[in-house]
Amino acid sequence: MHCRFEKVTSSRFLRCHGPWPARYSFQPGEAVPRQPEKSFPAVNTAEGCEWSSDGSLLGLVDPAGGVTVYSAAQGYEPVCQVPPLVGGPVRNFYFSPLGTHLVTYERWVKDAGDNVGVWDTKTGEKRFSFILKNMTGMTWPPLKWTSLETHCCRMVQDGVQILPGSCERSEVLRIDAPGIMAFEVSPRGSGPQGSGSPHVALVVAETKGQPARCQVYKLDDPSRATATKNFFKAQTVTMKWNNVGTAVLVKSAMEVDDTGKSYYGGANLYFLRADGEETALVASADGGPIHDAQWSPTQDEFILLHGELPCPAGLYEGRKGNKRVDFGSGHRNTIRWNPFGRFFVLGGYGQLLGDTDFWDKPGKQLMATRRMECCVVCGWAPDGRHFLTATTAPRMRVDNKIELFDYLGAPLGKLEFDELLLAGTSRAMTAGKGAPSGHNPSWLHVNVPISLSHCLLRYTEDHGVYAAIADQPRAASTAFSR
Template sequence: MSTTNKPITQLSFRSQKELTIWDGYPEFKAVNKFEKPDTTTRMFRYSKYGHVYAYSTNLSVKVFDASTLDQFCEIEKPNVVDFWISPQGSYLATWERPTKLENGAGNNNLVIWDVKTGQEIAAFSQKAQTSLNFQWTDDEKYCARMVTGEIQFWESMNVGKSCWARLKLEGVAQFSLSPGKAPAVAVFIPEKNGAPAIVRMYSIPNFNTALSNKTFYKADRISMYWNDLGTNLLVLTMTDVDKSNKSYYGETNLYYLAVAGNFDCRVPLDKEGPIHDVTWGPDSKEFIVVYGSMPSKATLFDHRAESVFDFGINPRNFVKYNPQGRTICIAGFGNLNGTVDLWDRKNLKKISTFAASNASHCEWSPCGRYLLTATLTPRLRVDNGFKLWHHSGTLIYEEAVDELYQISYRPESASRYPMRNISPPPNPIKILPTVGNGTKASAAPTGAYRPPHLRGSASPMSLSDRAAALDGVGPSPVPQRRVANSGNSMNGKRVASSPKPQRQQQPVMNPEEKQKKIRNLEKKLRQIRELKAKMGRGEELAPAQQEKIASEVAVMRELANLQL
């Protein structure tokens, strides 16, 4: 364990042949107490607040106390396709593919379990593989399930018995329970026979009168985004086809609703094109939207949906606050080039820009000081692994993991990690030479993206556009480690894991050529540091200057290879 008294973050990642749990910064090593499964794992999950950790194999689901890693139970149920955990970690739901019984009825393929005992407490028939059809309130006092024409509610301790309450709504297609101390439920009824789509919110269990009611057209489906307090809701509406022919991807709009029913509006977006991402600030008083045809625009809105600040127009499609709300990540992933901008929320100035090429997953550590980016399969089946970036924009750690399928931090309360000022990394960074034999396989061609209304024809949509929804299975050798500062050491040097990484082959140079190349790379690094200093002072940089900053890691690695 760490020699300091500071809390250590935890993360888990899995490949075909390995599931592991690590201590985060500054340890970066496997937790000894966790016994890795000796068979292939299908998935792992943390509960919303990080109390419980569970993973599934083709034989069972094992459930653990995420803090101590003591096992709670093993649910011996084969062929579980999906599972999810209640917010406080008291209950777990498993879903199997539905089958028909002899009488023609569907089997009870959705089962609710007690996490502490592993006992089955309820079972239902559910065709759809989605956790949205069975949800708990944040305090787990109530749970709810959607069936045709109604939402059924239970007190969680009595789930499976007679319904405690019912919300009957003809045509209801989706519901969402709010977080917060006074839970509400939002329901969506799509357009039908010329009537507009509807989103309504009710206080639980007072279903006689809706708290809020919003109607709109152009909504084949929606996504709902609650703020953490559960007081306001953003509704992203989507159509498969844009009837105005302005967009190949269908049409999107964003609406803002207050649970109190005293305010609602369409969020004013001043650039045409799709909405790429939406996120609430941790204080629940503001949100950011990335929208518009590429290059897109990112805008900060206040609690009345009024524009506060524009982050500029760039090829970006991802936005996320760190848990403390101090640093904002705005990035371009998927079919974009992986450029990441970090912004200081306090003064709304850009901190740094760097390149996380081919990243298909991105999240903040619970301490808010490190950004995790990862390249997962099947988005790409080469160059899999993850990187950790300090909140000042510096790469501090890199790990190569072949056939990496899934990675996630254990959620924790931001109160454990008080907000700090943006500062340089605590220790000098060292970028090590490239691991491997210097050759890289070519990624399989992915083809062109196809919008929903054209799918099913001969040409498939690209994997990059399905990365968030897909999962895969494939072989994975033992990961090799690339380290950027502290950890286990011997005489001040990191001990390499076995097998020993091979050095990338470099072209043969005479000493003079080599020294000249080193001087040129060192000059580039000095220029990059000067540009980053300008950015830190709030100066605007030209696109070519931003690209130079984004090349920092590649330059440092090339320099390290030459200096061997």
Template sequence: MSKIPQFFCRLPKSIELTEGQPKFKPVSNFVSPTSEVRCSAYSSDGKCFVYTQENEVVVCSIDGQQLFTIPNKFVLDFVFSEDGQFLTTWSRPVKANDDSGNWAENVFIYKLDLEKKTVEVIQKYVNKMQSGWKPQFTADGTIFCRKINSSRIDFFKADAAEGNKTLYSLSLDEGKLEEFSLSPGKNPSIAVFIPGSRGNPAYIKVYSLPNLKSAISQKSFFKGESCKFTWNGLGTSLLALVTTAVDASNKSYYGESQLYLMGITGTFDQKINLDKEGPIHDITWSPTSREFAVIYGYMPSSTTFFDSRGNEIHTLPESSRNTIIYSPHAKYILVAGFGNLQGHVEIFDRQKKFSKVAEFKASNTSVCKWAPDGRFILTATTSPRLRVDNCVKIWYLNGTLCYVKNYDVLYNVDWRYQPLTDFPPIHTCRPDKCEVTPDISAVEFLAKKTSISGSTTSGPKGAYRPPHARNRTGAASRSLAEVEAARSGRSSPSSDESHSGESFFSHSRRIPGATPRRTIPGAVPLEKKSKKKRHHKKSVNNEASTGGIDGKTEGTKAAPSERSLVVGGVFSLEEKKTRNLLKKLRSIQKLKAKKERGEFLEKTQELKIETESKVRRDLEALGWKGDKEGST
């Protein structure tokens, strides 16, 4: 057991967004707990803050003042209902204080009244396992349900007087109930998953409350051991991510995963066909409930957007990503690679044809969430995911770092929920410039980072050089072609600047006592072999760049561009040839510029310049129109 981080305890209004400019200040009225804390969180409606102590649960207002306490020993976990009225706690299982030998109730459902500062118990029951104990409430908070056994779900009225009376039950005869999920929205539905066993298929069924006699939508399939349901905000459609622990084709260590889309009306249910092999990393619905996004495939993964009927809308270029989050307004989309990836974050504008707004790097991120106003992003490194560099960072949506707070140990961090009506409309946001002044903590962090690395940005710094060749001039800075030219007696513009054209290798050949190179009678000399390999490699490259034999390209993939990112956009054979020839022409122009500056060129580079006229003729034959000076 360990104390909860102070930042999370001080979170109510510690980063307040009601005035546009965040206030990075601790809540003055909040008193930090002195004993161990197992868990803490804001209510779903953002009206209170709750944390646990050894013998009680403490309820605080958003300004940090303690409202009341709930006597309950050894609470290890709790969850709020969707409307924030009900709090369910799970305590460590203990035997009852009688001679019956039974277990004492360890799950309690409370109804909180913040105005009257009162609490009443709706229901209590026994659940020894710390899984499957959470009840689920409807959006209006009038009904809740919980799993009774492996094939039965009971529904209750969320009222203290009738909290233990069963309204109706859902019994399943097809097999063992593995997962269930109650939908949001005004007309609640419940989805259940039954894994396959003994040659029988797996099932997903959707029932409408309170009519539980027959399913309004169902899907059967094989290869299903576990399932995760994701409803859209209206509760009209759901995504079911079905996985197996073992991949029968032995292609993936993570098993197999399939994605199904189902509607509560039963008019459609389908499997989402993904065009790349590999696991499904993340799925999410847009707050508009009209589209969803999926990140899937082996790295670099693919990110595709679908409408509510499963039709493709747009695909981003492949990259190392595994996280996607819509902003509360559904205008901006955050796509990133966290966990074992490098933490590269990209922000796209959904309303402007997925144009990129900004990108930044948030390394070692284990928590990432949009602020309630849709303008700021919270990233954090928490324990036990990582036990070093625990910190919280706040970013503006254009990538500007606004706030940094370091901790010795940080376990959790979250925003307090606030409705969108508390903030200005999102169309007043200016992503091209930061509307806030970065906190002094962010300024100091960036200054320290710059002093250590010499730059605030990270990336490739050029070609790799071994340690002995760094920060040196002369022979060590010459290319291999220049060394070969000096060895064969050819002149180069750089030969006069470095050891009179002599290289380290040319000196080492004259070391007294050195063993001369041996030759095998009848064998092809090494120089001829190298020349033959270079000639073969050059012919293969030329064939690939011009489309191969008869204009067909085998084993090559076109580089992504704007047209290839649009769903349905296909390159013709002429377009591919034109693109490759333009690439050659640009390379020739660069070589000509080097030659004009007096830089050394290899023989192959000089020969490449001589092919300019042929490349231009081929381009004109394909219908390309450019200026006579080679503008591309």
């Protein structure tokens, strides 16, 4: 089941009655309608629902095991239907950044053929397919585009293929990298206003006493690396580009910490400029665990949580990776920037108590601290002024709930569930049925088990009310007063 927020005078919500997600519409203050406007096919898991990044498309795994794509701007009419490749069901799927392609994954079966497909979301036509035997954090997603889909990259056995963003197979460049572990594509070119060639960063594993290495290449001219950094202790790696495509953070980790300081192994964080002018070790395993590191979505800077708890939180500039601002120390392990880079949240979740700080970055001011117990997932709404936390199964089997806060940490409301699988925020359609042209609403969508009947609605700013409707909610009250 999916639920969402929108900033309009009328409100719509989705509920799951039995196995069928359905969309309802109502005006605040009026009775909740008994009949749905739109019903969708059943989904079996939380991974069976996915929005495109702009909220214009909704994908649902259908009863046949494929994916049906719906258009939010056209009243959720089906756009296309993608069949399974090897009998289904599709276990994971995602949209390309502009929503032009859909990538589906099914469990690999020997001699059954390709299990990953790339599809056109307008027509449902298959562009191409290939085999992915093991889906891990370093192999998924298997295809990565730049933010404007000018280029697409795919990791193969001994390197990276570079395709046009349209996925035309006639023009394919290749970077040879035997022993490649992972790769990451920059969101845009590193020149002014995103001009110039985007880059791809890849990591080659250690071998025969030689260190692992991260190399950066231009996608338009991959003949030579523009930056290289060598390092040891790299069983797993993750990479994150800044929003302007000029620098990348590389976290290398070992599953076992040979110093014995950490049960969770040791990790190092490296900084590389795409032009090769700067490389640096930003955080080492000797200094304690790396809890989180996140780039600002709008500025060339990042926040790092590193060290034994209570650990310091620091803001680092993206030119040389030097620390600029200290935000103090605390029991925090999670960083969440709001979409505009002004506010950010530092939270202590998982095995910590849930203490959460709301910061104003330009003013370097702590605005509020609040305890959010048993938080499993959290994030900002697209408007940058509302923050969501959720307690979800299977991590927590009791007290499943969604809580909403404003950017000052003030609580706006709570909705409780017997069992909640997934919650998150997503952009909504910019115009279409039920949404006035020119509005840019924020949506909240929620997955609950198909055996339950719950629904959640969207926020209506004109009426100043949050509301939620549940068929059989655990909490008696379902209205969020602002």
